Amino acid sequence: MLTGTTMLRAMKAPARAVAPDFAALRAREFGRLDDGGHAYLDYTGSALYPDRLVAAHASALRASVLGNPHSESPTSLASTALVNEARARVLRFFDADPEEYVVCFTPNTTGAIQLVASAYAFGPDAPLILAADNHNSVNGMRAYAERAGARVHHLPLDDQLRLHDVASELTVLRGTHVGAGLVAFPAQSNFSGVRHPLALVDKARALGYTVLLDAAAYVPTSPLSLRHARADFVACSFYKMFGYPTGVGALIARREALARLRRPWFSGGTVEYVSVQSRSHLLRDGAEGFEDGTVNFLALGAVIDGFDFLDEIGMSNVRRHVGALTDALVEGLRSLTHRDGSPLVRVYGPRDRYDCGGTVAFNVLERRGDVVPYDEIEARARAAGISVRGGCFCNPGASEAAFEFVADRAARCIAETTRAGWSVRDFARRMKSCGGAEAVGAVRASVGVATNESDIARLLQMLARLGSE
Numbered sequence: 001m002l003t004g005t006t007m008l009r010a011m012k013a014p015a016r017a018v019a020p021d022f023a024a025l026r027a028r029e030f031g032r033l034d035d036g037g038h039a040y041l042d043y044t045g046s047a048l049y050p051d052r053l054v055a056a057h058a059s060a061l062r063a064s065v066l067g068n069p070h071s072e073s074p075t076s077l078a079s080t081a082l083v084n085e086a087r088a089r090v091l092r093f094f095d096a097d098p099e100e101y102v103v104c105f106t107p108n109t110t111g112a113i114q115l116v117a118s119a120y121a122f123g124p125d126a127p128l129i130l131a132a133d134n135h136n137s138v139n140g141m142r143a144y145a146e147r148a149g150a151r152v153h154h155l156p157l158d159d160q161l162r163l164h165d166v167a168s169e170l171t172v173l174r175g176t177h178v179g180a181g182l183v184a185f186p187a188q189s190n191f192s193g194v195r196h197p198l199a200l201v202d203k204a205r206a207l208g209y210t211v212l213l214d215a216a217a218y219v220p221t222s223p224l225s226l227r228h229a230r231a232d233f234v235a236c237s238f239y240k241m242f243g244y245p246t247g248v249g250a251l252i253a254r255r256e257a258l259a260r261l262r263r264p265w266f267s268g269g270t271v272e273y274v275s276v277q278s279r280s281h282l283l284r285d286g287a288e289g290f291e292d293g294t295v296n297f298l299a300l301g302a303v304i305d306g307f308d309f310l311d312e313i314g315m316s317n318v319r320r321h322v323g324a325l326t327d328a329l330v331e332g333l334r335s336l337t338h339r340d341g342s343p344l345v346r347v348y349g350p351r352d353r354y355d356c357g358g359t360v361a362f363n364v365l366e367r368r369g370d371v372v373p374y375d376e377i378e379a380r381a382r383a384a385g386i387s388v389r390g391g392c393f394c395n396p397g398a399s400e401a402a403f404e405f406v407a408d409r410a411a412r413c414i415a416e417t418t419r420a421g422w423s424v425r426d427f428a429r430r431m432k433s434c435g436g437a438e439a440v441g442a443v444r445a446s447v448g449v450a451t452n453e454s455d456i457a458r459l460l461q462m463l464a465r466l467g468s469e
Ligand SMILES: Cc1ncc(COP(=O)(O)O)c(C=O)c1O
Pocket: 044, 045, 108, 109, 110, 111, 135, 137, 138, 186, 188, 189, 190, 214, 215, 216, 217, 237
């Protein structure tokens, strides 16, 4: 009998990567980009899958008989073996000690975060501390915290969109409550690309906090070692790392921190037993107590192969490749001008770009310096076959800091717009006229494994044409 793993092992990558030829890799694995005339610059939205990942997965599935893992049949046991192999592969990629960490499979990063948010013992003496630069899937934790009567604090950003003097801020906060609390921050901003200091993990844990690290935007292009950054919880989505499969992510959890969570419910797959008569149930230990229903077991073979793909290239090589392209992109954007020499583009985030990943948020400026609405630039890009993202990227804190919103004026504009029936355009108009904001959204370009110089050049040329109109 062929199981999924039998087929998938045939694809295992060599242990260590020499610097790869990224041009050959693009031609071999991502030929559909050039065939379709695409300049894909939305890696922070999703990575692209290499051809071989879907081809190998299709042939593995065609040769396997995999049953629901919640059983003891041969096909079920084959799936269980695949799930366990995938758990081990995730731990290996994240350099996590299996004695210390477990992997819970989730639908995505958001699902991983919600597992923690819904089960953490927030309370009047156990606050939630959020970076101002969080994705909404982390911001949403505040709904659970507030419902439990917990205070919610935000660690502010400075004018470079970096976390501001965060160590002393945390120390001061720690003096204001007796019990422990939860600190949640992104390893990399999905707005500005800033890589926030991983040293914050140790700092917060040393103060007694539980730490949730949102690694969704960081791990697609940077290695992360959980022996060095020993976060209690790490959340990620695999499609952001290697493009396929969608619908699978993970909560990588320290065993001890996971054991402290109290699940608000149980479901199929998470229990040893449930008694209807006695109204009792016993949750399963470890990861399985947090995997509601049936995990996406058919997809996990592709997750293993996806990690092999990244390991074969080498995460340090990915980081260097992405770093060089991002430097070229930022330099190109900053050098664009109108015919009269006035700047054409405003790039948000650090001027020095030190410790930043491959995500760049910017706006196009009119000659007088007014911001061109981001959706006009998005439309131009669309017409030119360039995929970028427009808006606030589900990161309102970074947006508010970047566009210098004044809190009470912005709150007034939000209230007025909500009363009138919410529309982004109306909100933008109000923010401009009485909110004092130069913009309410931006364009985001982000690069990854398959990006090349010509993708960057196409975006820069498209923008340069605006300057000469
Ligand atoms: C930093 C960050 N966190 C969380 C998420 C949410 O990821 P998902 O939609 O896969 O749950 C994203 C998605 O872009 C992100 O960039």
